[in-house]
Amino acid sequence: MEKKSAKTTGAALLEQTYLPHISIDCVIFGYHEKQIKVLLSHVKGALGWLLPGGFIEMEQALDEAASKILEGRTGLTSLFLKQFKTFGSLNRGLDPATQFAGVPDFNPANLQWLSKRFLTIGYYALTEFSKVTPKPSLFDDKCQWFEINGLPPLLSDHELLIKEALRKLQLQLHHEPIGYNLLPEKFTLPEMQALYETILGKKLDQRNFTKKLVSLNLIKKLGEKKYIGGHRSPSLYKFNKRNYNKALLNGVILAF
Template sequence: MTKKITLAKTSFETKEFLDHISLDCVIFGFHDNELKVLTLQLKRTLENALPGGFLKKEETLEEAAKRVLKERTGLDQIFLKQFKVFSDPLRSKNNPQKPDYIDDDLPYDLDFFAKRFITIGYYALVDFTKVNATPDVFSQKCEWKNITESSNYILDHYEIIRDALEVLRLQLRHQPIGYNLLPDKFTMPELQKLYETILGRELDRRNFQRKILSYKILNKLGERKKGGAHKSPFLYEFNLEKYQKALNEGLSGTW
């Protein structure tokens, strides 16, 4: 009989999964001018982990990643990209047969977590305000952390976050960024702050505006941001058709 546990709309049947292939999702969000990543706080140990899990026997990696994202965020149609395979033989060597974050009364196969497994890294870009953060069965919290918070992650999960950020920076050099991270309407300073946060450095305001407008991926709206001064900045939105074209064909130049 297959063992099963259920919590927060998440099911886990060890015999339903492959025990040597997993995936970990670095889910980026932008809030209060900070780039954040969605994390899980494990039971008992209170360690941090990335949302992820093992691959089901009857699903593709992309289906598994979308399943994990849906369960943790409540969202679908998310920008999602596979970026790296993590296969260091030592990454899971010290996993105990019974991880400390597993409750005694939860059924599972004793050796399932003790085996060596390879994980595939995905990163996703989401609108922070639309996420319904939901913990999995092994966690007591699902919460946002600043990407600079590097302590108390299990295995190589902070390394996975760093690598995802590097790939995101590379994408920013050749493709547009922002549609999945910003609200529908935003100001030019907000978009510039997003780019600066990802790149980790300041950008010249005039050069940034000239360059981003040259890509023709923005629509300037006939309204200003509410709640500001009389000359508060104008609002923009992404032109989705041109934005998608830029994603497919790439952008010229670099930041």
């Protein structure tokens, strides 16, 4: 199915290939040094940006479809995608006839398909954005990171999807460990705290934060310090991978 060229994709072929009325959209958060960005793509000539998204093949499992869409539209593989919500209000704000009017060679068959009512299944992931070079797909002229507080005009309800995904990510911090793959292998407590503060969008009490992390045994102190100039040389830590994986599996109970 993946080998078809854009030109042969007519309405009948779309109908035959994909489940109608259902799409997938991926909110990819990128973290780097106290910044959160979101990956967006842009169809040449369209009136706004979109989350990387696509459809589910007739005989394709939902999670598999999500991974393939992400890979095909961004070049990213093996990101751990989490499903967070299905959006199904009546007017999701996509008006392809207007919003895609400027797209060169826009196929009327595609317009017919896109003009259907779609429910979209939202997925999100969190990655280190300096490690990723997004690659635009066949349909896009641009695919790039945007600061979460400086998003460009978005089509459909994709701004709502980003907002909801961020809310779910913030909740996730309270019952699942994060940080692995987002921080250097050896990191300081202030670096770890900055990650949490950036995602939560607020300052945390340093003493409580450290106490919590230590009591969870998710990280271990190394016998090394990081030289950051001046008189301060904060201790370096690394994740206790065994406890971290156990916590991922069982959840971290943060209260009671």
